Amino acid sequence: MDETTFMYVEIVLAVLAVAAFAFAVTVLTLIRRLNGLHSELAALKSRYDASEMKEPGKIAALPEGKGKEPVKRAELAPLGERKPAVVPAPSAAVAADGVEPEVVAAVMAAVTACGYMPTAIRPVRQRKRQNKRWLLAGRLAGMR
CATH class of the missing domain: 1.20.5 (Single alpha-helices involved in coiled-coils or other helix-helix interfaces)
Incomplete structure:
Protein backbone atom coordinates (compact mmCIF):
# COMPACT_ATOMS: atom_id res chain seq x y z
CA MET A 1 0.00 0.00 0.00
CA LYS A 54 -46.27 12.88 62.10
CA GLU A 55 -49.73 13.69 60.68
CA PRO A 56 -51.28 10.41 59.45
CA GLY A 57 -54.92 11.39 58.82
CA LYS A 58 -54.60 15.00 57.76
CA ILE A 59 -56.15 15.81 54.40
CA ALA A 60 -55.68 19.16 52.74
CA ALA A 61 -58.93 21.08 52.38
CA LEU A 62 -60.01 24.56 51.45
CA PRO A 63 -60.50 26.88 54.41
CA GLU A 64 -64.10 27.67 55.20
CA GLY A 65 -65.15 31.29 55.12
CA LYS A 66 -66.31 32.57 58.50
CA GLY A 67 -69.46 34.65 58.60
CA LYS A 68 -70.29 34.10 54.93
CA GLU A 69 -73.60 32.80 53.72
CA PRO A 70 -73.59 29.59 51.71
CA VAL A 71 -73.93 29.94 47.97
CA LYS A 72 -77.50 29.54 46.80
CA ARG A 73 -78.01 27.33 43.80
CA ALA A 74 -80.67 27.97 41.20
CA GLU A 75 -83.51 25.51 41.14
CA LEU A 76 -84.12 23.64 37.90
CA ALA A 77 -87.51 23.57 36.29
CA PRO A 78 -89.14 20.19 35.69
CA LEU A 79 -88.10 18.49 32.48
CA GLY A 80 -91.33 19.19 30.60
CA GLU A 81 -91.36 22.90 31.48
CA ARG A 82 -87.80 23.74 30.44
CA LYS A 83 -87.31 26.10 27.51
CA PRO A 84 -84.20 26.11 25.33
CA ALA A 85 -81.90 29.08 25.72
CA VAL A 86 -81.97 31.49 22.81
CA VAL A 87 -78.57 32.91 21.95
CA PRO A 88 -78.60 35.94 19.65
CA ALA A 89 -76.11 35.49 16.82
CA PRO A 90 -74.47 38.40 15.04
CA SER A 91 -75.48 38.72 11.43
CA ALA A 92 -72.82 37.99 8.85
CA ALA A 93 -72.65 38.30 5.09
CA VAL A 94 -73.59 35.05 3.40
CA ALA A 95 -72.52 34.16 -0.10
CA ALA A 96 -73.70 30.59 -0.49
CA ASP A 97 -75.34 29.35 -3.66
CA GLY A 98 -78.40 27.16 -3.20
CA VAL A 99 -78.52 27.39 0.61
CA GLU A 100 -81.42 29.02 2.36
CA PRO A 101 -80.63 31.94 4.68
CA GLU A 102 -82.43 30.20 7.56
CA VAL A 103 -80.08 27.21 7.29
CA VAL A 104 -77.04 29.47 7.27
CA ALA A 105 -78.37 31.38 10.28
CA ALA A 106 -78.97 28.16 12.20
CA VAL A 107 -75.46 26.89 11.47
CA MET A 108 -73.88 30.22 12.42
CA ALA A 109 -75.89 30.30 15.67
CA ALA A 110 -74.73 26.78 16.53
CA VAL A 111 -71.12 27.64 15.76
CA THR A 112 -71.32 30.83 17.83
CA ALA A 113 -72.89 28.91 20.71
CA CYS A 114 -69.96 26.49 20.66
CA GLY A 115 -67.56 29.36 21.21
CA TYR A 116 -66.06 29.86 17.76
CA MET A 117 -65.80 33.29 16.27
CA PRO A 118 -67.91 33.57 13.10
CA THR A 119 -65.13 35.49 11.36
CA ALA A 120 -62.77 32.53 11.82
CA ILE A 121 -64.91 30.31 9.59
CA ARG A 122 -63.85 30.29 5.99
CA PRO A 123 -65.75 28.83 3.05
CA VAL A 124 -64.66 25.51 1.64
CA ARG A 125 -64.51 25.36 -2.13
CA GLN A 126 -63.21 22.79 -4.55
CA ARG A 127 -59.66 23.50 -5.66
CA LYS A 128 -59.11 23.86 -9.36
CA ARG A 129 -56.48 21.73 -11.06
CA GLN A 130 -53.29 23.68 -11.44
CA ASN A 131 -52.09 22.06 -14.65
CA LYS A 132 -54.43 20.14 -16.94
CA ARG A 133 -51.52 18.86 -19.03
CA TRP A 134 -50.09 16.89 -16.11
CA LEU A 135 -53.54 15.47 -15.42
CA LEU A 136 -53.83 14.32 -19.03
CA ALA A 137 -50.30 12.86 -18.97
CA GLY A 138 -51.14 10.90 -15.83
CA ARG A 139 -54.30 9.51 -17.37
CA LEU A 140 -52.43 8.47 -20.51
CA ALA A 141 -49.80 6.73 -18.37
CA GLY A 142 -52.52 4.72 -16.61
CA MET A 143 -52.16 6.46 -13.25
CA ARG A 144 -55.03 7.49 -11.05
Missing part, protein backbone atom coordinates in the same frame (compact mmCIF):
# COMPACT_ATOMS: atom_id res chain seq x y z
CA ASP A 2 0.92 3.59 -0.42
CA GLU A 3 2.16 5.80 2.45
CA THR A 4 -0.75 8.20 2.03
CA THR A 5 -3.19 5.34 2.60
CA PHE A 6 -1.51 4.50 5.92
CA MET A 7 -1.60 8.17 6.87
CA TYR A 8 -5.35 8.35 6.19
CA VAL A 9 -5.92 5.17 8.21
CA GLU A 10 -3.99 6.69 11.13
CA ILE A 11 -6.07 9.88 10.94
CA VAL A 12 -9.31 7.89 10.85
CA LEU A 13 -8.19 5.81 13.84
CA ALA A 14 -7.24 8.95 15.77
CA VAL A 15 -10.65 10.51 15.08
CA LEU A 16 -12.39 7.29 16.16
CA ALA A 17 -10.33 7.19 19.36
CA VAL A 18 -11.28 10.78 20.20
CA ALA A 19 -14.95 10.04 19.48
CA ALA A 20 -14.85 6.92 21.68
CA PHE A 21 -13.24 8.92 24.50
CA ALA A 22 -15.88 11.65 24.23
CA PHE A 23 -18.63 9.02 24.25
CA ALA A 24 -17.16 7.36 27.35
CA VAL A 25 -16.92 10.71 29.17
CA THR A 26 -20.53 11.52 28.27
CA VAL A 27 -21.77 8.14 29.49
CA LEU A 28 -19.90 8.47 32.79
CA THR A 29 -21.27 11.99 33.31
CA LEU A 30 -24.82 10.80 32.69
CA ILE A 31 -24.36 7.88 35.10
CA ARG A 32 -23.17 10.27 37.81
CA ARG A 33 -26.17 12.54 37.24
CA LEU A 34 -28.51 9.55 37.38
CA ASN A 35 -27.01 8.39 40.67
CA GLY A 36 -27.38 11.91 42.07
CA LEU A 37 -31.04 12.00 41.05
CA HIS A 38 -31.61 8.60 42.69
CA SER A 39 -30.14 9.89 45.95
CA GLU A 40 -32.32 13.04 45.77
CA LEU A 41 -35.39 10.87 45.15
CA ALA A 42 -34.57 8.69 48.15
CA ALA A 43 -34.15 11.79 50.34
CA LEU A 44 -37.48 13.22 49.17
CA LYS A 45 -39.25 9.90 49.79
CA SER A 46 -37.84 9.68 53.30
CA ARG A 47 -38.94 13.27 54.07
CA TYR A 48 -42.42 12.53 52.68
CA ASP A 49 -42.73 9.35 54.73
CA ALA A 50 -41.56 11.19 57.86
CA SER A 51 -44.14 13.94 57.35
CA GLU A 52 -46.90 11.35 56.93
CA MET A 53 -45.85 9.62 60.15
Whole structure:
Protein backbone atom coordinates (compact mmCIF):
# COMPACT_ATOMS: atom_id res chain seq x y z
CA MET A 1 0.00 0.00 0.00
CA ASP A 2 0.92 3.59 -0.42
CA GLU A 3 2.16 5.80 2.45
CA THR A 4 -0.75 8.20 2.03
CA THR A 5 -3.19 5.34 2.60
CA PHE A 6 -1.51 4.50 5.92
CA MET A 7 -1.60 8.17 6.87
CA TYR A 8 -5.35 8.35 6.19
CA VAL A 9 -5.92 5.17 8.21
CA GLU A 10 -3.99 6.69 11.13
CA ILE A 11 -6.07 9.88 10.94
CA VAL A 12 -9.31 7.89 10.85
CA LEU A 13 -8.19 5.81 13.84
CA ALA A 14 -7.24 8.95 15.77
CA VAL A 15 -10.65 10.51 15.08
CA LEU A 16 -12.39 7.29 16.16
CA ALA A 17 -10.33 7.19 19.36
CA VAL A 18 -11.28 10.78 20.20
CA ALA A 19 -14.95 10.04 19.48
CA ALA A 20 -14.85 6.92 21.68
CA PHE A 21 -13.24 8.92 24.50
CA ALA A 22 -15.88 11.65 24.23
CA PHE A 23 -18.63 9.02 24.25
CA ALA A 24 -17.16 7.36 27.35
CA VAL A 25 -16.92 10.71 29.17
CA THR A 26 -20.53 11.52 28.27
CA VAL A 27 -21.77 8.14 29.49
CA LEU A 28 -19.90 8.47 32.79
CA THR A 29 -21.27 11.99 33.31
CA LEU A 30 -24.82 10.80 32.69
CA ILE A 31 -24.36 7.88 35.10
CA ARG A 32 -23.17 10.27 37.81
CA ARG A 33 -26.17 12.54 37.24
CA LEU A 34 -28.51 9.55 37.38
CA ASN A 35 -27.01 8.39 40.67
CA GLY A 36 -27.38 11.91 42.07
CA LEU A 37 -31.04 12.00 41.05
CA HIS A 38 -31.61 8.60 42.69
CA SER A 39 -30.14 9.89 45.95
CA GLU A 40 -32.32 13.04 45.77
CA LEU A 41 -35.39 10.87 45.15
CA ALA A 42 -34.57 8.69 48.15
CA ALA A 43 -34.15 11.79 50.34
CA LEU A 44 -37.48 13.22 49.17
CA LYS A 45 -39.25 9.90 49.79
CA SER A 46 -37.84 9.68 53.30
CA ARG A 47 -38.94 13.27 54.07
CA TYR A 48 -42.42 12.53 52.68
CA ASP A 49 -42.73 9.35 54.73
CA ALA A 50 -41.56 11.19 57.86
CA SER A 51 -44.14 13.94 57.35
CA GLU A 52 -46.90 11.35 56.93
CA MET A 53 -45.85 9.62 60.15
CA LYS A 54 -46.27 12.88 62.10
CA GLU A 55 -49.73 13.69 60.68
CA PRO A 56 -51.28 10.41 59.45
CA GLY A 57 -54.92 11.39 58.82
CA LYS A 58 -54.60 15.00 57.76
CA ILE A 59 -56.15 15.81 54.40
CA ALA A 60 -55.68 19.16 52.74
CA ALA A 61 -58.93 21.08 52.38
CA LEU A 62 -60.01 24.56 51.45
CA PRO A 63 -60.50 26.88 54.41
CA GLU A 64 -64.10 27.67 55.20
CA GLY A 65 -65.15 31.29 55.12
CA LYS A 66 -66.31 32.57 58.50
CA GLY A 67 -69.46 34.65 58.60
CA LYS A 68 -70.29 34.10 54.93
CA GLU A 69 -73.60 32.80 53.72
CA PRO A 70 -73.59 29.59 51.71
CA VAL A 71 -73.93 29.94 47.97
CA LYS A 72 -77.50 29.54 46.80
CA ARG A 73 -78.01 27.33 43.80
CA ALA A 74 -80.67 27.97 41.20
CA GLU A 75 -83.51 25.51 41.14
CA LEU A 76 -84.12 23.64 37.90
CA ALA A 77 -87.51 23.57 36.29
CA PRO A 78 -89.14 20.19 35.69
CA LEU A 79 -88.10 18.49 32.48
CA GLY A 80 -91.33 19.19 30.60
CA GLU A 81 -91.36 22.90 31.48
CA ARG A 82 -87.80 23.74 30.44
CA LYS A 83 -87.31 26.10 27.51
CA PRO A 84 -84.20 26.11 25.33
CA ALA A 85 -81.90 29.08 25.72
CA VAL A 86 -81.97 31.49 22.81
CA VAL A 87 -78.57 32.91 21.95
CA PRO A 88 -78.60 35.94 19.65
CA ALA A 89 -76.11 35.49 16.82
CA PRO A 90 -74.47 38.40 15.04
CA SER A 91 -75.48 38.72 11.43
CA ALA A 92 -72.82 37.99 8.85
CA ALA A 93 -72.65 38.30 5.09
CA VAL A 94 -73.59 35.05 3.40
CA ALA A 95 -72.52 34.16 -0.10
CA ALA A 96 -73.70 30.59 -0.49
CA ASP A 97 -75.34 29.35 -3.66
CA GLY A 98 -78.40 27.16 -3.20
CA VAL A 99 -78.52 27.39 0.61
CA GLU A 100 -81.42 29.02 2.36
CA PRO A 101 -80.63 31.94 4.68
CA GLU A 102 -82.43 30.20 7.56
CA VAL A 103 -80.08 27.21 7.29
CA VAL A 104 -77.04 29.47 7.27
CA ALA A 105 -78.37 31.38 10.28
CA ALA A 106 -78.97 28.16 12.20
CA VAL A 107 -75.46 26.89 11.47
CA MET A 108 -73.88 30.22 12.42
CA ALA A 109 -75.89 30.30 15.67
CA ALA A 110 -74.73 26.78 16.53
CA VAL A 111 -71.12 27.64 15.76
CA THR A 112 -71.32 30.83 17.83
CA ALA A 113 -72.89 28.91 20.71
CA CYS A 114 -69.96 26.49 20.66
CA GLY A 115 -67.56 29.36 21.21
CA TYR A 116 -66.06 29.86 17.76
CA MET A 117 -65.80 33.29 16.27
CA PRO A 118 -67.91 33.57 13.10
CA THR A 119 -65.13 35.49 11.36
CA ALA A 120 -62.77 32.53 11.82
CA ILE A 121 -64.91 30.31 9.59
CA ARG A 122 -63.85 30.29 5.99
CA PRO A 123 -65.75 28.83 3.05
CA VAL A 124 -64.66 25.51 1.64
CA ARG A 125 -64.51 25.36 -2.13
CA GLN A 126 -63.21 22.79 -4.55
CA ARG A 127 -59.66 23.50 -5.66
CA LYS A 128 -59.11 23.86 -9.36
CA ARG A 129 -56.48 21.73 -11.06
CA GLN A 130 -53.29 23.68 -11.44
CA ASN A 131 -52.09 22.06 -14.65
CA LYS A 132 -54.43 20.14 -16.94
CA ARG A 133 -51.52 18.86 -19.03
CA TRP A 134 -50.09 16.89 -16.11
CA LEU A 135 -53.54 15.47 -15.42
CA LEU A 136 -53.83 14.32 -19.03
CA ALA A 137 -50.30 12.86 -18.97
CA GLY A 138 -51.14 10.90 -15.83
CA ARG A 139 -54.30 9.51 -17.37
CA LEU A 140 -52.43 8.47 -20.51
CA ALA A 141 -49.80 6.73 -18.37
CA GLY A 142 -52.52 4.72 -16.61
CA MET A 143 -52.16 6.46 -13.25
CA ARG A 144 -55.03 7.49 -11.05
